[in-house]
Amino acid sequence: NIKMFYTIKLLMEGDHTIITAYEKAAEKWNEIMRQPEAANVEEFSRLISVKQFWFESHCDDPALGREIMAVTALARYYKPIIGFSSSMNKARYIYQGIKSSKCSDDLKVCLDRVAKFLGLID
Numbered sequence: 201n202i203k204m205f206y207t208i209k210l211l212m213e214g215d216h217t218i219i220t221a222y223e224k225a226a227e228k229w230n231e232i233m234r235q236p237e238a239a240n241v242e243e244f245s246r247l248i249s250v251k252q253f254w255f256e257s258h259c260d261d262p263a264l265g266r267e268i269m270a271v272t273a274l275a276r277y278y279k280p281i282i283g284f285s286s287s288m289n290k291a292r293y294i295y296q297g298i299k300s301s302k303c304s305d306d307l308k309v310c311l312d313r314v315a316k317f318l319g320l321i322d
Contacts (some may be wrong), residue, residue: 207267221259225272228254241297249302263306270310273298278318291320 210218232251237243256265273294277287284291298311315321 207264217260221264221268222272224258225255225268226276228258229272229276241293241300244293244297245301248298252303252307266304266307267310270298270307270314273311274314274318274320283319288320291318295320 207218228251232238232247235247237247252266252269255269256262259265259268274291277284277291277294279285279287295311295315299308312321
């Protein structure tokens with residue numbers, strides 16, 4: 201994915217805007233997961249469908265916002281060396297919730313790439 205390489209390039213250059221975008225996205229996920237709707241996958245799917253716009257609007261580029269949304273959705277449960285470990289069910293829940301949502305196909309493609317990269321799916 202070209203955007204992912206762009207993200208890596210920005211990180212290597214010490215671009216603080218990309219770091220801030222990831223930090224804000226991680227905070228947004230914390231906020232989303234504290235909402236009562238997040239406890240039920242059907243309600244979570246409806247909730248996350250309307251939250252996609254937030255991620256897209258808080259980046260300079262909507263495609264970058266979708267990438268950051270997908271990465272932060274799953275990477276929050278991933279640990280180096282041990283992978284998802286005890287958080288596997290949480291990661292699968294988020295993955296299934298987004299996949300069954302009305303989020304864009306572009307976001308779902310990005311989510312699949314991230315899930316494959318992190319070993320959540322084959």
